[in-house]
């Protein structure tokens with residue numbers, strides 16, 4: 001039964017592109033669909049997921065306490081009061097990435113599986129070093145988050161190569177902070193452009209607009225996925241449904257372009 | 271500012287920021303993946319110029335060398351040379 005558990009690492013390479021925001025919101029949206037979700041903050045030393053979820057005041061133990069035997073996993077897990085079937089395992093704030101090994105992180109994931117969760121989402125730190133290796137160790141699927149911007153797309157490409165080396169093939173792609181007006185005025189990369197650069201081994205999972213409500217809701221500790229009227233929230237809810245196998249049409253956020261891009265490719269490829 | 275849009279419409283101001291970004295990214299990404307640095311490609315380019323100009327009249331700036339990804343996932347070294355004609359016989363090295 002625990003083989004059905006989906007263990008997904010959320011990566012990007014570059015920092016600040018929206019991994020933590022994505023983890024919090026996709027987690028909320030999956031829980032709202034009735035899934036039993038565990039969110040693990042693997043950014044040891046730079047704890048953030050607690051803030052995105054508004055759970056920072058409830059932390060007693062963290063993942064290092066679990067690994068080093070000071071707490072049981074159940075004690076460290078924080079149940080969300082708004083969403084009963086969502087729980088978070090906090091990162092340690094006072095230690096650094098070398099405090100855990102990939103083997104230990106893998107064991108934590110195994111223990112989470114045994115708790116009966118159906119989804120385990122792992123918020124990966126930026127970079128390509130030990131923290132990345134730890135976060136990917138227990139995962140069987142990967143989401144790559146990128147912004148439609150040069151450095152972020154380049155790093156995403158690098159991460160895709162490294163994920164492959166870790167045995168995580170064909171990652172899913174979320175393009176975050178898209179500004180459709182800028183795409184239309186030819187000032188910003190479109191979703192189709194990003195896909196073309198990253199190649200067709202990546203599958204588009206979602207497109208999230210650049211949206212001020214993400215900032216205001218993060219400030220309140222309320223993920224946008226909970227806000228019915230938020231378009232970014234809708235984008236995250238769509239991601240959750242796609243993860244569950246539903247065919248959900250993409251919001252009109254330059255998707256026309258990506259479709260056009262694909263049609264164009266059909267005609268230009270030999 | 272508003273002039274840029276108008277200029278673009280008339281095709282005056284060159285490639286758009288979006289097109290630049292895509293073009294540059296396709297370049298760096300293929301370089302990152304193949305692990306062949308741009309400096310090596312430039313050396314290859316310079317030698318191709320030396321060889322080709324023995325036989326053809328070329329504009330040295332119009333010789334371009336780049337990596338392209340083939341459908342089977344391997345990399346192809348592609349050079350594009352614009353020639354303005356064949357050199358006169360006496361200019362050529364002995365055959």
Ligand SMILES: Nc1ncnc2c1ncn2[C@@H]1O[C@H](COP(=O)(O)OP(=O)(O)O)[C@@H](O)[C@H]1O
Pocket residue numbers: 012014015016017018019020021022048126176177178208209210211212214215218232
């Ligand atoms: N779609 C978006 N629109 C606006 N702001 C965003 C969006 N996604 C993320 N942000 C903001 O960008 C910052 C970095 O996001 P975060 O999720 O912490 O990135 P990472 O975990 O990759 O470092 C945060 O302040 C967050 O609120």
Ligand SMILES: [Mg+2]
Pocket residue numbers: 019020021043048123
């Ligand atoms: Mg983060």
